[in-house]
Amino acid sequence: MIGRLIDGRYQVRSRIARGGMATVYLATDLRLERRVAIKIMHGHLADDNAFRSRFIQEARSAARLAHPNVVNVFDQGQDADIAYLVMEHLPGITLRDLLKDYGRLTPEQTMDILEAVLSGLAAAHKAGIVHRDVKPENVLLADDGRIKIGDFGLARAVNNNTATGQALLGTVAYLSPELVTRGIADARSDIYALGIMTYEMLTGEQPYVGEAPMQVAYQHANDTVPMPSLVAPGVPQELDELVLWATARDPEERPRDARVMLDQLLDVEKLVRPNDQTAMQATMVLPRSVVATSADAETQILGRAPLAAAATLIAPDPETGEVDSTDQLAGTTQKRRRRGYWLFTLIVLLAALAGGAGWYFGVGPGSEIAVPSLTSASPEEATAQLEALGLVAAPGTAYSTEIPAGLVVGTNPGDGTRVAKGSTVTVNVSQGPAPIVLPTLAGLTPDAAATAISDALAVPGTVDEIFSNTVKKGLVISATRDSDGGDVSQGGDSFEGATINYAVSLGDVTDVTGQTLEDAIDTLADQDLEGRSGPETYSETVAKGKVISAAPASGGPLRKGSVITLTVSRGPExxxxxxxxxxxxxxxxxxxxxxxxxxxxxxxxxxxxxxxxxxxxxxxxxxxxxxxxxxxxxxxxxxx
CATH class of the missing domain: 3.30.10.20 (Trypsin Inhibitor V; Chain A)
Incomplete structure (x- = not known):
């Protein structure tokens, strides 16, 4: 690929990085004479409609954004067998490289990077785009100090955020609980991933580790992210709380989007960076009399009461020069009386608190029980767990493309919800994928068939191109369910998430009857078919040396590259x-x-x-x- 000229414009210079979907190269835009980064989809994925659509989606998603903290996308296209994306070239490193070099970052460095990433994400969320793959590898740190977020390859519009099948697209270390359990992502899923990334910047490690990806995904779905300060004691409490807020298991308890979290981060920075806060306070000028009076004191305590009033309380009698003893005694008695009032009030408050605590933990919210996560458990196990907590299990059903039939999909109220003892919790058991009805697919174009399959909540599968003498070239001949091979060409019953494969016509095979063997082989080769000489037989109607008939050697449908057996005439018997x-x-x-x-x-x-x-x-x-x-x-x- 290095040295190749793409689309007559982009000269590839060197390779920068390689990912799961594509490889990124440094290239020169010969038309505008500038360095760019060109992202080229892997060859084995270029023929896959789903991956090609995702690649184009990245260009569209990023092109909708114009923000200093988002990598700019300049161009996208197809050159022969190459699908490419042209982006802004940022010389520098990724946040992952920085973490590898330094282990963990200071709170100040973390907040600087977090502020830039949140600004870029806020622009994406405002445009209705969910990134879905926030991680250190996608945060670029330029040599000139700019910080940008890139790689919108998994981005989706907010109003189309439900994933099915390949739903489990993204990096497992940063997957939100709702993505793991339900395959649903919105702006709050990006916030969760950003919270995990913040934890990693502050501690130098990820909160969840495991030998297999499923172990890590399980922890995301069932555990609570610990405070960073437990691993790195120097982390301020305010950043602990920010991480816990961003990584709440319930999406409703997180910031609703990046703008909300950015505003909170700016408030945290004022608390964590006291120098900045002090610099913003107004300068206070004390009266000269106050300065003179208190100049000799080692420590001056300035309360809310005016200084003159405070001085009056302790000033000597102007006539005697001494403090009046009667007044002093009266003042002491008044102080004792006030102290008695305070003690009485304190006792009443403590009694009220004790009574409130008894109510809270006895019959109030403190007696409530958190509904456990029962996803993928058997109904018997789920019932036993709920009864052990003092809850009542009620049977329920739900369809699911991810949880096998017979296992628990979830509960109502959902896991983590606090309910009173003795409450009824509905245990929804998976009925498998929801039934659907497919429309007629035979006679449609491939794109129309794929759209019809997706609209029915099924998944377009493989496309088989075969020759047909009855169906016009470019139209669907037949369609089958991948699970059992059932014919759904004319529509029919299926289930949500089912993979539907379909065959598309390549048109007629040219009739070579009556041609010489050599001419027939050449004619078939023009259609990417291989003609081979078969048995010779007598014919009273076909001249000697001419083809009598042509038939597939395998006896099945004809595809490009299939072998055709040619029967040649030996003349009359x-x-x-x-x-x-x-x-x-x-x-x-x-x-x-x-x-x-x-x-x-x-x-x-x-x-x-x-x-x-x-x-x-x-x-x-x-x-x-x-x-x-x-x-x-x-x-x-x-x-x-």
Whole structure:
């Protein structure tokens, strides 16, 4: 690929990185004379409609965004067998590279990067785009200090955020609980991934690890992300709370989008960076009298009361120069009385708190129980767990494309919801995928068939191209369910998430009957078919050396590259001349013509046929001749 000129415009220079869907190269835009990054889909994925659509979706999603913290997309296209995407080239490293080099980042560095990423995501969320693959590998740190988020390859519009089948597209270490359990993603799923990434920046490690991806996914769905300060003690409490807020298992308890989290981050920065906060406070000028009065004191405490009033409380009597003892005693008594009031009030408050605590933990919210996560458990196990917690299990059903039939899909109320003891929790057991009805697919174009299948909540499968003498080229011939091979060409029952394969017509196969063997082979080769010489046979209608018939060698449907067996004519089948010498004229004539021979004789012989017999034949009896050959008959002389 290096050195290749793509679409007559982009000269590939070197490789930058390789991912699951594509490889990124450094290239030069010869038209605008600038360096760009060109992303080229892997060859084995270019023919897959789903991957090609996802690749185009990335270009459309990113092109809708114009923000300093989002990687710009310049162009997208197809050059022969290459699907490509042209992006802004940012010399630098990724956040993943930075974490590998430094282990973990300081709170200040973390907030700087988080602020830039949130700004870019906020623009995406405002445009109705969910990134769905937020991770350190997709955060670019340019050499000039710019921070940008890129790779919108899994992005989806907010109003089309439900994933089925390949639903489990993204990086498992950053998958939100709702993506793991229900395959649903919205802006709050990006927030969850960003919370995990923030934890990783602050601690240098991910919160969940496991030997298999499913173990990590299970922890995302069932565990609570710990506070970063448990691993890195220097992390401020405010950042702990920000991470816990962003990674709440219930999406309703997270920030609704990146803008909300960005506003909160800006407030956190004011608390975590006290120098910045102090610099923003107004300068306070104290009166000269206050300064002079308190200049000798080591520590000055300025309360809310005016300084003059405070001074009056302790000032000596102007006449005696001493504090009046009566006033002093009265003041002491008043202080004791106030202290008694405070103690009484404190006792009442403590009693109220004790009573409130008893109510809270006895019959109030404190007595409530969190509904456990029962996804994928058997109904018996789910019932036992709920009863052990003092809850009542009620049977329910739900359709699911992810949870096998007979296992628990979820509960109502959902897991994590707090309910009172003795409450009823409905346990919804999977009935498998929901039933659907497919429309008629035969006769549609491939694109129309794929749309009809997707609209019915099924999944377009493989496309088989075959030759057909009855269906017009480019139209669907037949369709089958991948699970059991059932024919759904004319529509029919299926189930949500089922894969539907369909065959598309390549048109007629050219009729090569009557052509020579060499011409027939050339004709078939023009249609990407391989003609091979088959058995030779006799034919009274097809000349020797010409093709009598053509048939698939395998006996199945014809595809490009199929072998066609050609049967070639050997001409008419030879027949042995019988011995008719001595037979009556009429008998001999009938015998020879019945065998397909033509006769040559004196026509006058027919008039006296009853008196004649055959004296000789030419050729003689026993000679093999093709049917239609002429035999000369010589009659005997009836007059001696």
């Amino acid at each position: 030879p027949v042995e001349v019988p011995d008719v010498v001595g037979q009556g004229w009429s008998e001999a004539k009938n015998t020879l013509t019945d065998l397909g021979f033509k006769l040559s004789y004196n026509p006058g012989a027919d008039a006296i046929a009853a008196l004649l017999s055959v004296a000789s034949t030419d050729p003689v009896a026993g000679t093999s001749l093709p049917k239609g050959s002429t035999i000369t008959l010589k009659p005997t002389n009836p007059f001696g």
